[in-house]
Amino acid sequence: MALTLESLVTEADRCVACGLCLPHCPTYRKTGSEADSPRGRIQLMRAVSQNILPNNDRFKEHIDLCLSCRSCESVCPNNVNYGALVDATRALHLPKNTLWYRLTKPLIRHKSLQYLAGWLIWLSQCTKLDALLKRAIPLTNTLPVLDRPVTWKTFYPAHSPHKGSINLFLGCASNTFDQQTLKASIYVLNQLGIDVYIPSQSCCGSIARQMGDQAEAEELRQINQAAFDKKRPLITIASGCGAGLQDYLLTHSVQDISTFLLACDWTNVTIQPLATPIFVQDPCTLRNVQKGQQAVYQLLKKIPQAQVQPLPGNAQCCGGAGAYMLTQTTMASRLLADKLDAITSTGAVLLASANIGCSLHIAQGLRAQHKQVEVLHPVNIMAKQLGYITL
Numbered sequence: 496m497a498l499t500l501e502s503l504v505t506e507a508d509r510c511v512a513c514g515l516c517l518p519h520c521p522t523y524r525k526t527g528s529e530a531d532s533p534r535g536r537i538q539l540m541r542a543v544s545q546n547i548l549p550n551n552d553r554f555k556e557h558i559d560l561c562l563s564c565r566s567c568e569s570v571c572p573n574n575v576n577y578g579a580l581v582d583a584t585r586a587l588h589l590p591k592n593t594l595w596y597r598l599t600k601p602l603i604r605h606k607s608l609q610y611l612a613g614w615l616i617w618l619s620q621c622t623k624l625d626a627l628l629k630r631a632i633p634l635t636n637t638l639p640v641l642d643r644p645v646t647w648k649t650f651y652p653a654h655s656p657h658k659g660s661i662n663l664f665l666g667c668a669s670n671t672f673d674q675q676t677l678k679a680s681i682y683v684l685n686q687l688g689i690d691v692y693i694p695s696q697s698c699c700g701s702i703a704r705q706m707g708d709q710a711e712a713e714e715l716r717q718i719n720q721a722a723f724d725k726k727r728p729l730i731t732i733a734s735g736c737g738a739g740l741q742d743y744l745l746t747h748s749v750q751d752i753s754t755f756l757l758a759c760d761w762t763n764v765t766i767q768p769l770a771t772p773i774f775v776q777d778p779c780t781l782r783n784v785q786k787g788q789q790a791v792y793q794l795l796k797k798i799p800q801a802q803v804q805p806l807p808g809n810a811q812c813c814g815g816a817g818a819y820m821l822t823q824t825t826m827a828s829r830l831l832a833d834k835l836d837a838i839t840s841t842g843a844v845l846l847a848s849a850n851i852g853c854s855l856h857i858a859q860g861l862r863a864q865h866k867q868v869e870v871l872h873p874v875n876i877m878a879k880q881l882g883y884i885t886l
């Protein structure tokens with residue numbers, strides 16, 4: 496649950512300033528400034544909350560530069576809840592009402608607008624008008640090539656023998672830009688005997704939280720709280736959504752799809768071999784919040800002949816970080832450059848990533864460098880090896 500001003504100060508007081516988190520912080524490693532480190536930011540949050548320091552532009556810059564990657568949290572010996580601290584700081588001290596956020600807020604909230612956006616992008620790509628769009632709005636260079644958008648049924652029955660059922664979380668970015676992974680997920684789950692339910696639902700609220708829009712985040716949380724049957728696991732395909740739901744939708748069992756699939760019975764399916772080496776990028780939210788990154792490796796290793804390896808430098812954020820790649824473009828590009836160098840150093844042609852934000856950011860960087868590297872969700876790779884073509 497969101498911290499109040501008082502509980503924010505209490506949580507910040509738990510930081511003993513040991514500094515063990517500093518070498519794990521991507522922004523501190525880039526700027527070398529204490530104010531861009533977890534320890535420095537926690538001191539700033541506490542000081543501003545107690546009116547010891549002013550809530551000015553410098554404070555805003557240092558908090559805005561934080562990726563919310565939570566690498567600091569996962570190494571903190573005192574278990575300081577940095578994620579809750581930065582979320583509360585953004586809500587209490589730095590709420591944003593930028594034009595960018597006002598324009599995207601309806602799209603994030605309403606599935607009908609996501610379908611409309613998907614159709615417009617798909618049509619522009621089919622008619623080659625997207626080239627004009629990319630020249631007029633460089634930001635649209637981040638868009639992947641879309642499949643023809645589909646409207647989801649509420650239920651996709653399992654193939655026999657029946658083994659269980661789940662609720663599938665669509666996510667606003669995945670539903671708009673990555674329906675391919677949602678379709679592949681349904682295919683794999685059904686093949687393994689799992690019924691898939693897709694009730695009417697909303698965004699996880701992570702972008703609203705990142706923007707300090709606590710009221711919107713809470714409204715979205717309540718919609719999802721009511722939407723999903725608590726008896727079934729709630730499965731996410733984007734760890735960014737999974738982390739947000741896990742933190743705030745406390746009454747539900749939220750699992751990343753790779754973790755869930757790893758525990759399924761695979762004896763009734765045939766997986767085709769794949770000799771292409773698969774490099775795996777670990778999204779921060781999967782590693783530091785959902786703690787599910789090892790499941791991705793284990794799942795992919797089910798493929799006969801698979802050579803599954805971590806991408807060097809996996810501990811550092813790629814700079815995607817939700818809306819960060821759009822709002823903090825300089826730091827996002829610096830972090831992306833490290834990731835692209837790591838990919839080049841391996842000679843990878845296939846990269847697995849379990850988060851849509853990372854995939855979009857990295858794939859856009861690879862396209863800009865004219866690199867022929869396929870960036871796929873691990874479930875897409877599994878689905879292909881099971882014979883999936885299209886739903």
Ligand code: SF4
Nearest residue numbers: 510511513514516571
């Ligand atoms: S590791 Fe934890 S206690 Fe130590 S400085 Fe970082 S946040 Fe504070």
Ligand code: SF4
Nearest residue numbers: 520561562564565567
């Ligand atoms: S969340 Fe990431 S960027 Fe922010 S202080 Fe922690 S390690 Fe640094």
